[in-house]
Amino acid sequence: MVTERNLSCICGATVDVSSLIIERIGEEYYKIVCPSPKCPLRELGFVKVICHSNPKFEVKLSRMFKDWNVLLVGRESCDRLVRDLLKQISLKLRKF
Numbered sequence: 217m218v219t220e221r222n223l224s225c226i227c228g229a230t231v232d233v234s235s236l237i238i239e240r241i242g243e244e245y246y247k248i249v250c251p252s253p254k255c256p257l258r259e260l261g262f263v264k265v266i267c268h269s270n271p272k273f274e275v276k277l278s279r280m281f282k283d284w285n286v287l288l289v290g291r292e293s294c295d296r297l298v299r300d301l302l303k304q305i306s307l308k309l310r311k312f
């Protein structure tokens with residue numbers, strides 16, 4: 217069941233900050249990966265760390281991932297859920 221409260225991946229996995237895998241792929245980059253090992257998409261987005269002393273995180277989510285969620289929950293809910301997710305990802309990265 218898809219509810220308005222969650223984003224989901226095209227594979228059906230529920231995507232939230234606790235289920236997502238965030239992998240470091242270099243000094244300034246992180247990769248956001250779908251929680252499902254069987255996912256055909258796998259990469260849901262990237263994070264670029266802008267400044268190190270007071271880090272800012274620029275998160276880019278996959279177009280396919282966003283389009284998919286617009287279809288599922290509508291543009292307005294999707295935008296809100298994406299905004300919340302990005303905020304939570306930034307908070308999580310701050311603790312790394």
Ligand SMILES: [Zn+2]
Nearest residue numbers: 225227250255
């Ligand atoms: Zn997936």
